[in-house]
């Protein structure tokens with residue numbers, strides 16, 4: 001039985017272990033991850049007892065915009081519905097926000113279409129500093 005929590009503190013080492021299983025966040029150092037945890041207003045952990053098996057976060061003002069990022073399920077636990085539960089909890093939490101954006105590459109677009117996400121035609125630009 002998994003526990004989905006917005007409140008349980010996420011340890012840096014546990015989140016770093018999940019990030020190492022991704023292509024985009026594997027390089028993040030412990031201090032990067034500590035900063036990210038400290039400054040992200042909405043974070044959801046999926047817990048199997050004390051083991052962090054899934055995670056996602058959202059940057060948001062709580063009303064106008066939210067940006068979902070870093071949706072990750074531990075490799076050994078994929079395909080059993082955890083990602084779906086994470087998205088449902090997160091979207092319920094963000095239900096009062098006008099527009100919810102999500103960072104995802106094209107390969108995951110079909111997955112997120114299950115939750116109502118479409119390719120955005122909004123004027124969304126990005127500048128990379130590194």
Ligand SMILES: CC(C)(COP(=O)(O)OP(=O)(O)OC[C@H]1O[C@@H](n2cnc3c(N)ncnc32)[C@H](O)[C@@H]1OP(=O)(O)O)[C@@H](O)C(=O)NCCC(=O)NCCS
Pocket residue numbers: 022070071072073074077078079080081082083084085103104105107108109110111
């Ligand atoms: C994408 C991810 C979060 C999904 O979590 P999950 O717990 O494995 O997914 P669920 O068990 O809720 O859903 C599995 C279903 O989604 C489908 N699915 C999984 N990844 C998919 C993808 N990239 N595109 C389309 N469908 C996908 C599976 O085929 C399965 O379909 P079914 O329900 O018809 O059997 C997880 O695979 C993951 O962490 N991947 C690596 C990190 C990543 O790419 N994150 C997204 C970055 S934005």
